Amino acid sequence: MLVAKFGGTSVGSAERFIATADVIATRLDQPLVVVVSAMSRTTSALIEGARAAADGRVGLYQQVHAELESRHLATVEALLEPSSERDQLIGTIQEQLASYGRLCASIATLGEFTMRGNDAVASIGEQLSSRILAAFLRARGIASEAISATEIVETDDEHGSATPDMAATRRKATARLGPLLATGVVPVVTGYIGSTAAGVTTTLGRGGSDYSAAVLGVVLDADTVEIWTDVNGILTADPKLVPEATVLRELSYEEAAELAYFGADVLHPKTVAPLAERGIRLSILNSYAPEDPGTAVVTMPSPDRAIAPAILSTEGLCLIRLSGNGRGWTVQMASRALHRLAEAGVDVLMFAQSFTERSLNLLVRASDEQHGLRLLTREFEHDARAGLLADIATRQQVASVSVVGMPRERAPEVTSCAFAALGALRQRVIAVAQAASGGSISFILPDQDVARVVPYVHSQLGL
Ligand code: ADP
Numbered sequence: 216m217l218v219a220k221f222g223g224t225s226v227g228s229a230e231r232f233i234a235t236a237d238v239i240a241t242r243l244d245q246p247l248v249v250v251v252s253a254m255s256r257t258t259s260a261l262i263e264g265a266r267a268a269a270d271g272r273v274g275l276y277q278q279v280h281a282e283l284e285s286r287h288l289a290t291v292e293a294l295l296e297p298s299s300e301r302d303q304l305i306g307t308i309q310e311q312l313a314s315y316g317r318l319c320a321s322i323a324t325l326g327e328f329t330m331r332g333n334d335a336v337a338s339i340g341e342q343l344s345s346r347i348l349a350a351f352l353r354a355r356g357i358a359s360e361a362i363s364a365t366e367i368v369e370t371d372d373e374h375g376s377a378t379p380d381m382a383a384t385r386r387k388a389t390a391r392l393g394p395l396l397a398t399g400v401v402p403v404v405t406g407y408i409g410s411t412a413a414g415v416t417t418t419l420g421r422g423g424s425d426y427s428a429a430v431l432g433v434v435l436d437a438d439t440v441e442i443w444t445d446v447n448g449i450l451t452a453d454p455k456l457v458p459e460a461t462v463l464r465e466l467s468y469e470e471a472a473e474l475a476y477f478g479a480d481v482l483h484p485k486t487v488a489p490l491a492e493r494g495i496r497l498s499i500l501n502s503y504a505p506e507d508p509g510t511a512v513v514t515m516p517s518p519d520r521a522i523a524p525a526i527l528s529t530e531g532l533c534l535i536r537l538s539g540n541g542r543g544w545t546v547q548m549a550s551r552a553l554h555r556l557a558e559a560g561v562d563v564l565m566f567a568q569s570f571t572e573r574s575l576n577l578l579v580r581a582s583d584e585q586h587g588l589r590l591l592t593r594e595f596e597h598d599a600r601a602g603l604l605a606d607i608a609t610r611q612q613v614a615s616v617s618v619v620g621m622p623r624e625r626a627p628e629v630t631s632c633a634f635a636a637l638g639a640l641r642q643r644v645i646a647v648a649q650a651a652s653g654g655s656i657s658f659i660l661p662d663q664d665v666a667r668v669v670p671y672v673h674s675q676l677g678l
């Protein structure tokens with residue numbers, strides 16, 4: 216049993232749908248479930264239009280509506296001969312996008328965009344791409360049916376980053392997909408989305424289709440999950456920043472999880488753990504070069520595989536800095552800050568405390584900045600009034616650059632080489648954190664410096 220997930224760039228145009236269908240045609244010798252993302256750039260456009268609506272800028276969502284409609288219809292017309300089925304598909308696309316228009320109109324009226332509303336609009340992209348792919352497979356003679364994951368992936372109600380209930384999802388997936396698989400029909404399931412037990416649409420987080428594929432892989436007891444994307448697997452750096460980056464051909468689950476966590480966008484960080492638990496094989500493959508072997512993530516990587524550290528970056532982060540006042544700052548205050556944020560679901564990606572300066576730097580995603588700041592301001596209200604806390608401030612537009620997966624015996628050499636490279640660039644480093652194992656080190660820098668730092672560190676490390 217195989218679960219194959221195709222990302223946005225693998226369904227970004229009619230040509231890409233054709234390449235994806237070609238790959239699917241080579242995978243029919245076993246039961247197959249396809250998971251698909253929205254056409255590239257669709258989800259971001261849907262969300263941007265809705266956010267603008269909340270600010271009263273109604274022109275933007277109308278423009279998004281029109282552009283997405285013409286792009287999806289042009290794709291359908293390029294893929295399918297005129298037929299009643301094609302007319303029906305066109306009608307469904309128009310109807311889905313009309314519902315987007317209605318949602319944005321009510322968001323504009325209310326002047327409020329909740330995460331529940333976010334999920335309602337953001338989920339539309341996958342509803343379109345899954346139907347187009349299933350219809351195109353049928354036109355190519357492959358029995359196929361588009362399935363909305365709202366019917367199978369049951370989640371909690373944490374809109375924007377919902378967590379699937381694996382037991383409920385297993386029941387629903389078996390009931391809904393089992394009969395299709397038994398009769399050789401290829402289900403094309405929407406990635407990224409799910410629904411609560413009460414039937415409200417949720418999303419699993421941006422880039423979450425990879426996670427959807429892992430969840431389906433687990434509940435369907437798949438042997439393998441394939442992630443089809445636009446690069447030859449997981450590389451030693453983002454090839455958009457470092458064209459000469461090389462592919463890591465074989466990784467352990469721990470290594471892959473670490474690379475995903477530190478910013479290898481090619482894999483959503485939540486994808487690896489559920490597969491690792493069951494030893495389900497994970498492959499990252501290129502739909503532009505299907506013959507390339509890609510990256511294999513396995514339980515027991517071969518001892519003589521080539522291993523190299525990777526240089527990863529995540530932009531769009533924010534530092535929240537709490538500054539103590541004189542002797543008032545205690546380690547308990549740091550622990551309260553971390554506890555408060557964890558309790559409210561704000562991920563602290565990294566933190567650094569300076570005892571002499573009596574300050575604490577907390578690295579969070581830009582999307583968590585305002586929420587985190589409000590929580591901490593409330594938490595430390597009394598301390599501030601008592602003069603124990605001087606200031607809570609944020610520094611926006613920072614990025615992490617991490618050297619990850621250092622072979623243990625080379626860790627000291629790699630670390631000092633990374634520091635030397637930053638020194639040679641006269642790079643301003645805002646904060647540093649090293650894994651206790653010595654296997655990774657992260658530097659916090661201004662966002663704008665990532666594009667020069669990553670290629671330079673990569674070349675200095677001889678990758
Ligand atoms: P998809 O639409 O297939 O989900 P994504 O855009 O989410 O694709 O992920 C693929 C992209 O991840 C690549 O195009 C690449 O620019 C980026 N990326 C960042 N770091 C890495 C890395 N270390 N290895 C491979 N790709 C990376």
Ligand code: ASP
Pocket residue numbers: 222223252253258259340406407420421422423424425
């Ligand atoms: N379409 C969603 C996004 O853009 C999910 C995904 O691509 O994995 O975030």
Ligand code: MG
Pocket residue numbers: 222422425480481482483
């Ligand atoms: Mg992705």
